[in-house]
Amino acid sequence: EVQLVESGGALVQPGGSLRLSCAVSGFPFENYEMNWVRQAPGKGLEWVSYISSGGTTKYYPDSVKGRFTISRDNANKSVYLQMNSLRADDTAIYYCVRNDILDIWGQGTMVTVSS
Amino acid sequence: DIQMTQSPSALSASVGDRVTITCRASQGIKNYLAWFQQLPGKAPKSLIYAATTLQSGAPSKFSGSGYGTDFTLTITSLQPEDFATYYCLQYYTNFPTFGQGTRLEIK
Numbered sequence: 001e002v003q004l005v006e007s008g009g010a011l012v013q014p015g016g017s018l019r020l021s022c023a024v025s026g027f028p029f030e031n032y033e034m035n036w037v038r039q040a041p042g043k044g045l046e047w048v049s050y051i052s053s054g055g056t057t058k059y060y061p062d063s064v065k066g067r068f069t070i071s072r073d074n075a076n077k078s079v080y081l082q083m084n085s086l087r088a089d090d091t092a093i094y095y096c097v098r099n100d101i102l103d104i105w106g107q108g109t110m111v112t113v114s115s
Numbered sequence: 116d117i118q119m120t121q122s123p124s125a126l127s128a129s130v131g132d133r134v135t136i137t138c139r140a141s142q143g144i145k146n147y148l149a150w151f152q153q154l155p156g157k158a159p160k161s162l163i164y165a166a167t168t169l170q171s172g173a174p175s176k177f178s179g180s181g182y183g184t185d186f187t188l189t190i191t192s193l194q195p196e197d198f199a200t201y202y203c204l205q206y207y208t209n210f211p212t213f214g215q216g217t218r219l220e221i222k
Contacts, residue, residue, distance in 0.1 A: 061116075102151070105161075
């Protein structure tokens, strides 16, 4: 069974840092691009990062560029999102998502940025 | 960035109805368009990719059409489990963008 399981969400103060993890199973992880997508409470979906299958190419929207870093460990079938300088508007559910067509989604992990 | 505009933002329909949701891109995206369904409190689920290709496991009641800038998602014979929020996504560029969503409600 294909599974993506996110973890690491928490309550963090503005300006703080957090690292999200996504553990993958059920498919050859090393062959797939991966993404993080977020959804603020009651709002729509926003793509926040991309990493190529080998980990050499990464993309970010302007809203998180310079603050968020995506990485992956193909040996351990995991993808990560390091989030620094967090702001209140980063509060959202963060989803780990497979592929450029976003075909498989994890269940999400909640990040709350508040003092 | 490419802007994706969905319409309507909300739609009321009855069980058994056929509905259509549209998505317009601010510039041409060929067929690099996907559709997703999100049930309340759940993660989004892929329905269609490449504008017209039904995702494995998605019911055939969902169909997509379009090319370039204008796209549609059609749902036939609405059932209670179809009432959800639907999103389009362009993945033509390295910076994918979603439409704002269409909430499908029971009339």
